[in-house]
Each structure stands twice: as structure tokens, then as C-alpha cells.
Amino acid sequence: MRPRTPFTILAAAVCLATVLGACTTPSSGNGGGGAKQNVTLTVAEWTNPGAVEFTKELNAKFEKAHPGVTVKLQTAPTANGAWQQLWNSMLHSKSVDVLAQFAPTQQGYAPEYTDLKPGGSAALITSGQLTDLKDQPFMKRYDAADQAAAVGYKGGVYGVMAAEYVGAGALWYKKDLLKKYHMSVPTTFQEFLDDCETLKKAGVTPIFVSAKDGMHGGVWQGIANQMIMKGRQSSESVKVSEDRATAFWKGTQSWDDPVYKKISQQHQKVMRHIEPGASGVSQQTAPGVWAARTDNYPFLLDGSWDGAALQQANPKLDIGFFVLPGTDDAAANRVAFKPDLSWVVPSAATHKDLAMEWLAMFSEPENYKKWLAATGSISTQPALKNTSLPWMDWLNDHMDDAYPQLTNPWVPAGAPLDAAGPDLYKLAPIGGDSVDTILSRAASAYRKSVDK
Numbered sequence: 001m002r003p004r005t006p007f008t009i010l011a012a013a014v015c016l017a018t019v020l021g022a023c024t025t026p027s028s029g030n031g032g033g034g035a036k037q038n039v040t041l042t043v044a045e046w047t048n049p050g051a052v053e054f055t056k057e058l059n060a061k062f063e064k065a066h067p068g069v070t071v072k073l074q075t076a077p078t079a080n081g082a083w084q085q086l087w088n089s090m091l092h093s094k095s096v097d098v099l100a101q102f103a104p105t106q107q108g109y110a111p112e113y114t115d116l117k118p119g120g121s122a123a124l125i126t127s128g129q130l131t132d133l134k135d136q137p138f139m140k141r142y143d144a145a146d147q148a149a150a151v152g153y154k155g156g157v158y159g160v161m162a163a164e165y166v167g168a169g170a171l172w173y174k175k176d177l178l179k180k181y182h183m184s185v186p187t188t189f190q191e192f193l194d195d196c197e198t199l200k201k202a203g204v205t206p207i208f209v210s211a212k213d214g215m216h217g218g219v220w221q222g223i224a225n226q227m228i229m230k231g232r233q234s235s236e237s238v239k240v241s242e243d244r245a246t247a248f249w250k251g252t253q254s255w256d257d258p259v260y261k262k263i264s265q266q267h268q269k270v271m272r273h274i275e276p277g278a279s280g281v282s283q284q285t286a287p288g289v290w291a292a293r294t295d296n297y298p299f300l301l302d303g304s305w306d307g308a309a310l311q312q313a314n315p316k317l318d319i320g321f322f323v324l325p326g327t328d329d330a331a332a333n334r335v336a337f338k339p340d341l342s343w344v345v346p347s348a349a350t351h352k353d354l355a356m357e358w359l360a361m362f363s364e365p366e367n368y369k370k371w372l373a374a375t376g377s378i379s380t381q382p383a384l385k386n387t388s389l390p391w392m393d394w395l396n397d398h399m400d401d402a403y404p405q406l407t408n409p410w411v412p413a414g415a416p417l418d419a420a421g422p423d424l425y426k427l428a429p430i431g432g433d434s435v436d437t438i439l440s441r442a443a444s445a446y447r448k449s450v451d452k
Contacts, residue, residue, distance in 0.1 A: 037068040044074040045100035046083040050374035097355040103150035103339035107407035131345040132156035138363040150339035159342035163377035167303035169222015169324035177298040187330040196273040209301035210286040211278035220267040223326035230332040234403035248409035255442035288313040307376035336405035415449035
């Protein structure tokens, strides 16, 4: 699932010692059927309460269906680099059979002429460290195009993208507060701004957000998706991202182009309605603080992955969810989702046959429905609609024309932060710089990093 800090993953170290004393009969391991005795199948995922609890239940069910097999679950938080350290260690020691990874998407594979090397999950795929799953029977349950966009490479599919979420421009809202002020979910950008002005005049702070951890960047990203995709088919989003990345690399587009100035100006208008102390609010505490204040903050800038956290913080709170309308053309304001947790099987997995059986069980509709309910994920199986969680009503009504969110242009390793896009921490009112200043700085940083 999504990490608690979705726009950055911080690096740190964590110690891990994994010793597996598995003893297998000759029929266990990478192929063949037959009974398994004293076999340990290792599954690893990052810590997310709903996902972990579901995985524990599935593991128990798998053990019951496979006498002699024990499923060992390894977890670590995404904060401070702990999860990255865990999966690196497990891959190096060849001690994991089913591993959660963030979907690399096609952004992970820059053309050869860029000389950029893949990193993360993409690097595992290109180096042959992950198993191609495209011919596994359970893959037929999933949308082939979405899977290819998320974990595909040169005709292969190197994982099961099991979760996708809405984070770009995602907004939670308190239904009772909107009702109190006679408001409905806005469909245009101006309607949203008008609602914020009405709330402010009533003495209510419209938006709560963790600007300390960059959650306000979702506003900019959400507006960018809707402006750039306006007039295009949802199926074109991957190509739009690729074309934009190529144009940036070749110098025919830049961060200081007019479209990015307009996006930044729209973003700035929204930021004028946020909690004044937002720059000191952490993503870890934001959902709980927002849920507890039933008389203030009608809107919360946060991803769809935090539904369970909000409900746990205040079970009595009636919450809804929608995507910020970034333009004044209601038809252009569509949902953009991001591929997230993907189950992969390392090429060096000791029990590859059992790993495939575990994924097959995970993919069964009865089990996958429980996964969706536990995680709040958007369904990646066409035959299964999103869950009936009350807050998903708006999403369920707006998924027909949804598309994978746009990815950023390719950026060389070691490039300055600004090269990947305008530094919104420095844009007023969070920072002190103007729109022209941050865009000019970003454009210059990108060009210098590419031309080295």
C-alpha cells in the first residue's frame, strides 16, 4: 500500500537477520506437485495495517490448504528506508518467495539514448531478478493493459499489480459540514474556490494538509493531470507521459512553459485556503487530527489509501472522497490513479511453485474482495467492482473514464530536486518565491542535469 509519506521515501538503515531452515522433499521447490513437508514460504510486504491483517488471514488459509507448509510474513515500514533495506537484504540472501514492490510503471524505462539506468523495481526486472508472470492462469483475472503499464517490460509482466490509489488532487471531506453550508461536491475549479471562500467567511478553515511532508504537491499534480489530459482519451495517458518525457529531454518542452505557469497559479489559489500551520503538520498525524475536528476543516488533502486510518480515528465521522476539479471544464476533471503495491516472485525464489499457488489464491475473487475492503484499493480485476465502502461512492461513479496518472519526465540520477519539477515548498504561501521564480529554477535545473 501507499507509504505514509507518498511523495518521498527517506533513506536510512535497519538491521535484519533472516535465517530460514526449511527442509523440503524432492517434490518441493521450483516445480512439480506432491506433498510438501516442513516447507517455509516467505512473503514480505511493507507495514500497512489493513494489508498486513489481510495477508495474515490469507496465509492461514493457505497453510490449511497446504499441509506441511508454513507461511512466514516479513514486514517493515516504508519510513526511513526500512522497507528498502529489508527487501534488498532478502533478495541478496535469496530468502523470499513472494515480495511486495512498488509498480515501476513505464517511467522506469528511459530510452537507450538517454543513458539512464533503471532503478528500484525496474532494475530488478531488466536484470532478470523477477519472474515473468504473464502466462500464469491467475493473470487472466486482471486488466491486461493496466498490468502492462504498471509492471510490464518487453512483452513480459513481472508482477501482479494488486493495488492502485488516487493521490493526485485527492480530497476527503466531512459530509455533515458540507451539508451545513449547503454545498455539494464541486465539479469545476471555480466552484471549489467559491466553496472555500464561503467557508472562510463563515470562520471555517477549508483545507487541512500535511505540507511538512509534501502532501500539498498532490494539488499541483492533480491539476496537471487534468489540464494536460484535457481532450485526450483515457487510454492515451501512458503515451502522453512518454511524449512529454521525450519533449523535455530534447528541449522542446520545459518547466517554464505556459501550461506549467497556469498549473502553478491554480495550485497557489488552492493553497490560500489551507491551515496556516500546515508546514508543520506531518502526514503521520494529519488523518487523525483532521478526523477529530468535526467542526472545522471540511476538506483534507490526502490519498485514497487513508480511508481505514480516518475511520479508525473517528468511527462516527461521515466522510466522503473526491478528486479536486482542476479545470473549469467538468468533463476534463477525471480521476487519475497510480499503480501501487505489486506482488512479484524473485527468479531465485526457493519455492516458486508455491509462490504461484499463493498468488492464485490471493487472486480468487472471494479473497481479492477482502483485500479491497481491507486496503481501500481500487480494483484491478475488471470483473470486480470497487468495494461498497461508504466513502467510495463518488469513486465508483467516476471510474469509467479514469486513467493512470501522468508520470514525470526522465531525470538523471543525482540531479537537483528542482529538475523533477517546481519545488512547491518554496512557492508562496508555503515558501516565499513566486511562480516565475520556481519555474525558472526548475527549468534551468532540468536542462543542466540533462546536458551534462
